Amino acid sequence: MRLLTDDKIIERQSKIARYATFGGLAVLAGSLFVSFTENYLLAYASLIVGFILAYVGATLANRWIKEPRGDHALAKALKGFDNKYQLYNFLPPVPHYLVTPTGVLVFKIKSLDGEINCVNGRWNRPWKMTRLFGGMGQEPLGNPLADLHAEIEKVKKFIADKMPNAALVPVDGYVVFTDPKVQLSIDDPALPVVTADNLKETLRKSKHGAVLPPQTQDNLAKIFSQDAHGETTE
Secondary structure (H helix, E strand, C coil): CEEEECHHHHHHHHHHHHHHHHHHHHHHHHHHHHHCCCCHHHHHHHHHHHHHHHHHHHHHHHHHCCCCCHHHHHHHHCCCCCCCCEEEEEECCEEEEEEECCEEEEEEEECCCEEEEEECCEEECCCCHHHHCCCCCCCCCCCHHHHHHHHHHHHHHHHHCCCCCHHHCCEEEEEEECCCCEEEEECCCCCCEEEHHHHHHHHHHCCCCCCCCHHHHHHHHHHHHCCCCEEECC
C-alpha cells in the first residue's frame, strides 16, 4: 500500500501545539506570581490567557501528537494491501481517504475512548469522572455519521471538478474509532462504524463493486497525487 501524507502540516501543527501548551503553562505560572503582588486584574487576565493557550495546545496535541494518530492508526490497520491501494492523510480534499481499484473510501477518524452509543441516529458519550483528568482539549463526539457524509460529498465534488466521468467512481466511507479503549454500541448505522482494529476485516468482508477501468484508476491517482509525496508499506 502506498502512503501519501502531508508531513509538513503535521510538523507545523505539532510545533504550534507545543508552543501553545508551554506558553499557556508559563502564563498561568506568571498569573500566580502576579497574584502575590495584589495586582488582581492583571492576575485574572493572565489566568484567562494562560488557560486559553493551554486549551488550544491540548486540542492540537490530541489531534497532531497523541498516539495513535489518525494516519498511524490507518496505516497499521490497512497494512498488507498492495500498491493498488493509496492511503492519503491530511491532503485535499479531506483528512483521510483510501483510493482503491473499485473506488474511494473516506475515513472519518474519532480518537475518543470510553463508551460511545448511537441509537436512532443520536450519539452520546456517557460522562465519567476519569474525563476530568487528561480530558482537556478532547474533540467533541458530535455526529460522526453526519460528518462522514459531508466529507464523502466533498470528495465527490473534488472528483467531479477534475474528471469528466466522475459519476462512475463510487465514494463510500467508514467512521473509524482509533483509541483501543473505546467501547462501541451502534444501532443500525447508515454507514459502517468500526474500530481501527476491525477495519481491515470489515473491508474484506464488505461487498465491492466492479473494478474501475485502468484509465479511470490512473486518472484518480493523478488528481489525488498532485503535490503529494508518498512511501510504500507492506
